[in-house]
Amino acid sequence: MGIIVQKFGGTSVGSAERIMHVANRVIQEKQRGNQVVVVVSAMGKSTDQLVDLAGKITSKPSKRELDMLLTTGEQVTISLLALALMEKGYEAISYTGWQAGIETEEQHGNARITNINPEKIKTELDRGKIVVVAGFQGATKDGQITTLGRGGSDTTAVAFAAALEADKCDIYTDVTGVFTTDPRVVKNARKLAAISYDEMLELANLGAGVLHPRAVEFAKNYKIPLEVRSSMEDERGTIVEEETSMEENLIVKGIAFEDQVTRVSVIGLPNELTTLSTIFSTLASHGLNVDIIIQSTTNDKKTIISFSIKTSDLDETISILEQEKSSLKYEKIESESNLAKVSIVGSGMVSNPGVAARMFSVLADNGIDVKMVSTSEIKVSTVISGEQMVTAVDALHSTFELSKEAAQV
Template sequence: MEKIVMKFGGAALASTEHIQNVAKKAIAEKERGFDVVVVTAAMGSMAKELAKMARDLSDNASKRELDALFSTTSHLTSTLVAIALQEEGYDAVSLTGWQAGIQTDDMYSNARIDEIDASRIEKHFTQGEIVIVAGEQGIDNSRNITTFSKGGAETSAIAIAAKLKAERVDIYTNVDGVYTADPNHVAGAQKLKEISYDEMLELSNLGSQILHPRAVELAKKFQIPVIIRSSEIDTVGTLLKEEVEMEKNLIVRGVAYESDVIRLTVGYDAYSNASLADMFTILAENRINVDIIVQAIIDGLKPTVSFTILKEEFADALRVLEDSKLSLGFSFADFEIGLAKVSIIGSGMASNPGVAARMFDRLRREGILVKMVSTSEIKVSVVVPQDEMIRAANALHDEFNLEQALYI
């Protein structure tokens, strides 16, 4: 029997009525002849309340105990979905991450999946049961509970689908698909019928909150079709796959933006003291994501390297740099806040030169200062003042005529 994995976010699990709606969607797929796995995220309000309680008890709670604590949130939603399914007359069973066979490394709060033993899930399938797995969690080699960072539930869902060789993964969210830009802030944003793994990966890395990059990477690696759809309304979503049909041969297919970007600048007394490899290795070992990197070596000036990080990683980045200052050999570190990143994305950009120039010209005409630039074959990103972020996104959406394209 073919298998399907369905992931539901916190908004889709916010009340008993919502949970009953989740159960109905799972039943519909079961009735279509699929073996069904439902992966649940945490109720956002519950996670916040638990975090507050932990802070009230201690300013220095161990990461092990925090992971054990926060894992209970998606565990709770999985059991509630199982109860709702059973009430509808269907056999269902809830599993924690470790019961579902999800093995991880030992990096608390930001664990990565090493392996999945799906034998228990398969056993429940043979008994005709719908399986509900608590997302965002697993267990390490020491049998300690671990949790994942942002996007943990969809990462769990796609990893399980890969192991089960599932037909597809349905990601139910509070939006009805992937748009050319955020429709809440960009006029004329249109929903995409399809999007490639590479385009979605760029969008996810560049600020889109719909799907986490780790989940997209897994889907691409195992070539798993993913449908991003609404948990509230019954409408056609956006299909994520390898190759897509190009709507009217668009060169640019999306605009993304991300606020609260910080530029860190590290300076050296001499170029011989600088080792980019050492610096970014140390940051990577501490799971600090670095984005745009610019090195400046100019005669008569001290060499510097600047890079961008997100606001929530700023304190950790400073701590890591300070702890490693002697071994890294830099003389000073400075930072700039109040920045944002705005990007254009499209697989057609690789074979169409001049896209970046057109982007820069439009921003110049709008009077928007560009502070840093990063490019790849299918995207161009710029760092701009944060108070210009939305205006820049709207200008670029207009510049590349995305509101006039034919979508569904």
């Protein structure tokens, strides 16, 4: 007997019928003798519908008012799920983010949780109630409603698991777990039984999309074991935790990839200390996310800075750099679109030299030109031609034997 936090995403609660189904899932856990806190997202496409409604009124909505609007989505779900649990004979009570004690900074649209006061929820759990909490939302100290940004409901669930010292946090979603790579692209992709927080973080950041990086970070910091599993099927999911005893013999755990990548090169920059910070602070202040950054200096003491961005950000990026031309004093800007990023991730890399080299030779063997490289202790990312992305992922998946079950499993 312990405390379990469960999180159900928008698809899982997309209709009254599905909410009844989710109620059964929650009750199963309660019947095992656990205290259960359930975190839910807005129903199906309801958030999109609210955004569309605001779009009929203004093209540049105030973020405060947008938060006011969007947080109604989860509020609808919590009340319906509480009603479903009661209808099935269980005591339940719902709480919005502010009622649940989720305090955030005053950063509308993308607030970070600054504090959680779980006393009210503890009291209700001790009274035997199932507690249903609205994901994705909180409030500032002075009661302004905020949202946590993308993946916010995952973050809410993990944050509560931490605050309540829960035994486990189950993330129910529309896939059955974390895969070695996207199963829609590589048919041999295999579900992992376990993965470490760091590996999951790299995969999450690389766009694997199952769990939000902020939620994984939170879980890592507070050592909350996560399980990513399907709300529709009963099979076990993927455990995300500190020690992955199983599958540890796998050097590479997964392959992440994304297309619509563009490389931008700023050529002929003077070799000044402030150049790097000027470029990237300026881009960041316009909300442009830069991914891989490479700097090289040529013989004539001129510097080239290359970085990768989403292709959709190209026009804005170029225009900002051109505005800064007089202060940056570069010679010219070049860009190349239709690129893709392919990354291998695995904590076994640290103790296995030569993994990057093996990756590069697989790519070379397949006639794939590597245009940018970035490495971390547990990851190697390459930028290649978008047309060759699937070939690269297939070849790497088979080279690193990801479709094989690990020996101990």
